[in-house]
Amino acid sequence: MVSLTLEGVGTRYGRKQVLADVTTPTITAGTMTAVIGPNAAGKSSLFRRIAGMASGPGEVHIEGVPSGEQALAYLPQDTNATAVLTVFESVVLAAKQGRSLKVSEEELRDIDSLLAALRITELASRYLSELSGGQRQLVGIAQSLIRRPHILLMDEPTSALDLHRQMEVLGLVRSLADERQMIVMIALHDLNHALGYCDHALVIANGRMHRFGSCNDTIDQHLLREVYRVDGHVELNSLNRPQVVLNAPIY
Numbered sequence: 001m002v003s004l005t006l007e008g009v010g011t012r013y014g015r016k017q018v019l020a021d022v023t024t025p026t027i028t029a030g031t032m033t034a035v036i037g038p039n040a041a042g043k044s045s046l047f048r049r050i051a052g053m054a055s056g057p058g059e060v061h062i063e064g065v066p067s068g069e070q071a072l073a074y075l076p077q078d079t080n081a082t083a084v085l086t087v088f089e090s091v092v093l094a095a096k097q098g099r100s101l102k103v104s105e106e107e108l109r110d111i112d113s114l115l116a117a118l119r120i121t122e123l124a125s126r127y128l129s130e131l132s133g134g135q136r137q138l139v140g141i142a143q144s145l146i147r148r149p150h151i152l153l154m155d156e157p158t159s160a161l162d163l164h165r166q167m168e169v170l171g172l173v174r175s176l177a178d179e180r181q182m183i184v185m186i187a188l189h190d191l192n193h194a195l196g197y198c199d200h201a202l203v204i205a206n207g208r209m210h211r212f213g214s215c216n217d218t219i220d221q222h223l224l225r226e227v228y229r230v231d232g233h234v235e236l237n238s239l240n241r242p243q244v245v246l247n248a249p250i251y
Ligand SMILES: Nc1ncnc2c1ncn2[C@@H]1O[C@H](COP(=O)(O)OP(=O)(O)OP(=O)(O)O)[C@@H](O)[C@H]1O
Pocket: 013, 016, 018, 037, 038, 039, 040, 041, 042, 043, 044, 045, 046, 077
């Protein structure tokens, strides 16, 4: 089983340290962890550090990945697609990732079914440069999922999507996490998405880890007040699911 453990992890840009002291229990296969916290707290910096794209103190322990398989994929917040490629070509390239460019029938079928699951089949032959922001975000999600990583880092993957698409994509990622036993770490601003789809919450505030725990234990009125500076609470809605209700910002 694949696992991910962070031990005193921080991120540095040049000599400037923007994140410190992120320590988690062992995060196990098939779980989704919401990485939450205010703007500029350090969520993307944590992802960049885990993905090996930034340096910093501490240790990122990844265990149990069979050799030859993709350990990790990182879907950044801004996927500025400027390459002269169609949607389908860009997903093929993501799937191959520098390996032989021979594409098997099975790989083509995988790509077709992923595009269908994301409901972007009709975009397959369109150029990336012709897509809307939300459509580009869906293609980025396809590119990260087609690699079948054991650990997927998704930085605000639904920020450009409409409500229907947000639910559809988060539901798909949740079911793939379960089916493929993939570890998903997902930065989210909508705490109801964290409560609805994730197991754990890793709270980052002011460049440090504030808390790690189950979403239900972690997302409460104290978090809203102390970390987000908003007055609000969590209640069970008419569907018997926990839901954040916001009242007003605190100054
Ligand atoms: N390349 C960089 N060089 C220097 N500082 C950076 C760099 N990237 C980010 N920072 C700084 O690091 C801090 C954390 O930024 P980060 O992008 O990790 O925050 P975030 O929690 O993802 O924010 P948001 O919710 O707004 O996306 C910020 O103060 C930011 O200005």
